[in-house]
Amino acid sequence: MFTLAFIVFLLSDIAMRLYLASRQVRHVRQHRSAVPAEFSDRISLHSHQRAADYTTAKMKVSMVERVTEAVVLVAFTLLGGLQALDVQLGNLIDNEMLRQLCLIGVVLALLGVVGLPFSAWKKFKLEARFGFNRMTPRLFLLDAFKTLVLSLLLGTPLVASILWIMENAGPYWVLWAWGLWVAFNLLVLWLLPTIIAPLFNKFTPLNNPEMSDRIHRLAQRCGFSLSGLFVMDGSKRSAHGNAYFTGFGKARRIVFFDTLLARLNIDEIEAVLAHELGHFKHKHILKRMAITFTVALLFALLLSWLSTQVWFYVQLGVLPQLGRPNDALALILFFLALPVFTFWLTPLASWLSRKDEFQADDYAAQQCSPDSLVSALVKLYDDNAATLTPDPVHSAFYDSHPPAVIRIQNLKHA
Numbered sequence: 001m002f003t004l005a006f007i008v009f010l011l012s013d014i015a016m017r018l019y020l021a022s023r024q025v026r027h028v029r030q031h032r033s034a035v036p037a038e039f040s041d042r043i044s045l046h047s048h049q050r051a052a053d054y055t056t057a058k059m060k061v062s063m064v065e066r067v068t069e070a071v072v073l074v075a076f077t078l079l080g081g082l083q084a085l086d087v088q089l090g091n092l093i094d095n096e097m098l099r100q101l102c103l104i105g106v107v108l109a110l111l112g113v114v115g116l117p118f119s120a121w122k123k124f125k126l127e128a129r130f131g132f133n134r135m136t137p138r139l140f141l142l143d144a145f146k147t148l149v150l151s152l153l154l155g156t157p158l159v160a161s162i163l164w165i166m167e168n169a170g171p172y173w174v175l176w177a178w179g180l181w182v183a184f185n186l187l188v189l190w191l192l193p194t195i196i197a198p199l200f201n202k203f204t205p206l207n208n209p210e211m212s213d214r215i216h217r218l219a220q221r222c223g224f225s226l227s228g229l230f231v232m233d234g235s236k237r238s239a240h241g242n243a244y245f246t247g248f249g250k251a252r253r254i255v256f257f258d259t260l261l262a263r264l265n266i267d268e269i270e271a272v273l274a275h276e277l278g279h280f281k282h283k284h285i286l287k288r289m290a291i292t293f294t295v296a297l298l299f300a301l302l303l304s305w306l307s308t309q310v311w312f313y314v315q316l317g318v319l320p321q322l323g324r325p326n327d328a329l330a331l332i333l334f335f336l337a338l339p340v341f342t343f344w345l346t347p348l349a350s351w352l353s354r355k356d357e358f359q360a361d362d363y364a365a366q367q368c369s370p371d372s373l374v375s376a377l378v379k380l381y382d383d384n385a386a387t388l389t390p391d392p393v394h395s396a397f398y399d400s401h402p403p404a405v406i407r408i409q410n411l412k413h414a
Helices: 002-030 045-076 081-092 096-129 137-168 170-199 209-221 266-281 284-306 310-314 327-367 370-383 392-398 404-412
Strands: 203-205 228-232 243-246 253-257
Touching: 002 045, 002 327, 002 392, 045 081, 045 096, 045 327, 045 370, 081 096, 081 327, 096 137, 096 327, 137 170, 137 327, 170 243, 170 284, 209 266, 243 266, 253 266, 266 284, 266 327, 266 370, 284 327, 310 327, 327 370, 327 392, 327 404, 370 404
Parallel strands: 228 253
Antiparallel strands: 203 228, 243 253
């Protein structure tokens, strides 16, 4: 019965994704010939059509990628791929911890190999076609290597610890494992600005006294403590621009992409940061973390039950080995199958995110000129080739930010 449910949800997932993607492509193409009135005086028809073509191209790649992922998922589960790997590694490796770590590592490596061509295609074909890619093949491979090494250094101890807890901590192992996972995530967030991120990008202090003074005064008005303002060399990888907050407590810092600073004026940058500070003021980050950790606990409890059910393994194409721990199998099967069933929660997560974005926009409009934020957003839409005319259904299902027209209208009435 579970096999049937898995197949039905998987096919529904694929069908819905393809339906939404086709709606997005059709809607964007239908509105390709005219710039929406709200943007007609700021964005050219050429830029609007470029954004439409960029959106369409991304949708086509995403459809192929999702079908490929579904085929790989079925190959691992119902077609016996994971079963074959488990048996083979069991014959080759006697140490149980090493065997289970290798099983997880091989599965992740195979998934990475499948995803690598899509990443390369997006970067060197799609992004390059629209003038966004600035990454060289050497840098692409170097990033992949650094990510692999970092994943091994951080991920291996975490996974090994969770497997040990599952085997030795008794019926309440799930609470220990969840607590470890939470601590690991907080550790990564702490390491990210000073240890991890500098492995990939160069960060230099912002060398603009006027801008620095404006930003510190804005942060002070909003009750936000800062340890520094930094510029990241994002232009060595992409022409896309962005800015973000990172760090905890008094160690919080603001990071600008150099591409963003090259495009926006001081008023617009201040407005963009006021929006980000709106997330801080409304505690959106903390709320999202609380939701994430709570949902993770619920999923961990579900995993703890499923891992004891023989049908969970068998009906996903795997025969658990007798007399040997099957914790790695349980983890792999759970995280392979989970997205198939949780896909339908996407609209809820998107709605909650858009709600937060509206709140952050309203806060920014109170701290700075709404016109400056509108101007900044229009430039960012233009520079990033973001479609101004998304399909309403696709947008409601997926988009973490409100559609451009609705967002601008909201700010003009702020």
